[in-house]
Amino acid sequence: MGRTNPTFRDVLSRMEDEWGDFRRALRRRHQPLFDRLFTYAHEHADAASHLNHPDRLAPVLVSIDLEQEDRIDELEDRIEVLESRLADDD
Template sequence: MGRTLPTITDAFYREQESFNRFRRALRRSDQKVLDDLFASARLHLAAASYAADALPMETFLLAMLLEQHKEVMRLRAQVEEFSRPRDE
């Protein structure tokens, strides 16, 4: 019989657990931010399962970065919308 590989979800929760001591050392406000980053990575676990060649944490960090960039793009669009001259 072959060996069963852990799922990407299992790998995700192991990686998140490995940061527990780091998280506890942060200020409460920073703990919330870190939790939000991990939550954003969790949104992309299905896609992460296709990144077999990458290290799991690299994939999770890229998913976090993806969500952050989406937010930056959304905010830029809002700024541009508010910056446009309005016809009165």
């Protein structure tokens, strides 16, 4: 039997196409940021395909949230290291 639902990667590609006009209307400095959001979603496409959620935007948003949480954690770690160095210098 074949799949009744398109793969999440297919859904994601169609979503990118659908948002193309929005992306082009963004200021140039914001376009790479917008692209990064879809990159985040692509990085979690395998997990999202297992969800098969009826709202196709939900796994995209959760993927973006996960990647942004990871970036926040990395930045917090860097800040902690820098603050520690500053405290040692005093």
